[in-house]
Amino acid sequence: MADSTAPRRTAGLKKIALNFLGITAGALIMAIALENVLIPNQLIDGGVTGIAMMISHMTGLSLGLFLFILNLPFLYFGYKQIGKSFAISVTYGILILSLATTFIPHHGAFTNDTLLATVLGGIMLGIGVGIAIRSGGCLDGSETLAIMFNKKSPFSVGQIILFMNLFILGSASFVFGLDRAMYSLIAYFIAFKTIDLVSEGFNQTKSIWIISDKPDLLGEKIMFRLGRGVTYLNGRGGYTNDEKQVIFCVISRLEEAKLKSIVKEIDPTAFLAFSNMSEISGGNFKKQDIH
Known part of the structure; x- marks a missing residue:
């Protein structure tokens, strides 16, 4: 054996x-x-x-x-x-x-x-x-x-x-x-x-949390134009008690400006939170083909 x-x-x-x-x-x-x-x-x-x-x-x-x-x-x-x-x-x-x-x-x-x-x-x-x-x-x-x-x-x-x-x-x-x-x-x-x-690391990554009224469209645009995968999380507004979908995504530092422009184009009122990440492991962080 x-x-x-x-x-x-x-x-x-x-x-x-x-x-x-x-x-x-x-x-x-x-x-x-x-x-x-x-x-x-x-x-x-x-x-x-x-x-x-x-x-x-x-x-x-x-x-x-x-x-x-x-x-x-x-x-x-x-x-x-x-x-x-x-x-x-x-x-x-x-x-x-x-x-x-x-x-x-x-x-x-x-x-x-x-x-x-x-x-x-x-x-x-x-x-x-x-x-x-x-x-x-x-x-x-x-x-x-x-x-x-x-x-x-x-x-x-x-x-x-x-x-x-x-x-x-x-x-x-x-x-x-x-x-x-x-x-x-x-x-x-x-x-x-x-x-x-x-x-x-020279190519520091960032984790992005996005709360938007157009999560599906926004997620599709991020995957299509940035080539990055997204994860949809269920959330609930503390003041409004409304159900929300939260988009989670990991990008490189160089892609931050392009992601912001995508979000502004699709939903200017969306809430974004950025966090620096010095290391990621597991999953699949490979960049897919973009269009």
């Missing part, structure tokens, strides 16, 4: 391999940003990485060494609070980052323009960290705390990391000077926005 679990096992191993590949790519991008953009321009990252960069600058010892040592308590915390698989991913990411910052070829700064280094470094940091988070890991102990708090708070991972780093980046003024600390803060503002963009 054939083993029915084999395909699932293969798919699981493939997903794990892709996740570790993503964490590796994220760590390498972050290492390049640190060694070839930020450090040559005396700019720092936030979190444990920022602390490691300041200690490395003051002692002259390897950044990779401090990255690994300072993150050890957070690795244990992640294991106890979030789980074994996550802790393994975090340990792997930080190990790759530590090794990459130690052995990556140093060909000098990509740019000696401080403002350009601030923007470029922030974008590269955000991309690297965002890819790692999207792949199920992280590259800094403070991110472990942020991911845990994210599960119990309305703030995004990038926002939580930013709050913690306001204090860490402020201390950089005593090591590199006030102007470099302010540039570092700007770099992290750029990075945290990039983190959200990468970790939550």
Whole structure:
């Protein structure tokens, strides 16, 4: 008898391999940003990485060494609070980052323009960290705390990391000077926005709730002209006590304007409610042919 679990096992191993590949790519991008953009321009990252960069600058010892040592308590915390698989991913990411910052070829700064280094470094940091988070890991102990708090708070991972780093980046003024600390803060503002963009997805989806007196016609037009499926839900007005049909639909962010124009054309008095969705699973979200 054939083993029915084999395909699932293969798919699981493939997903794990892709996740570790993503964490590796994220760590390498972050290492390049640190060694070839930020450090040559005396700019720092936030979190444990920022602390490691300041200690490395003051002692002259390897950044990779401090990255690994300072993150050890957070690795244990992640294991106890979030789980074994996550802790393994975090340990792997930080190990790759530590090794990459130690052995990556140093060909000098990509740019000696401080403002350009601030923007470029922030974008590269955000991309690297965002890819790692999207792949199920992280590259800094403070991110472990942020991911845990994210599960119990309305703030995004990038926002939580930013709050913690306001204090860490402020201390950089005593090591590199006030102007470099302010540039570092700007770099992290750029990075945290990039983190959200990468970790939550470039093509963010939206869920739409529509209450209309013409639900059937409106639903048909949405399916016909947008190629998106709709679901009809039964509802009842709280004030009028009238029975209503509510249209539920999930679209991409780029389709929002077109949907609004369809609704305005069919029923200008319809009520619309939009909600951002960073992830959807199950069902069939494929776009059908449009006319």
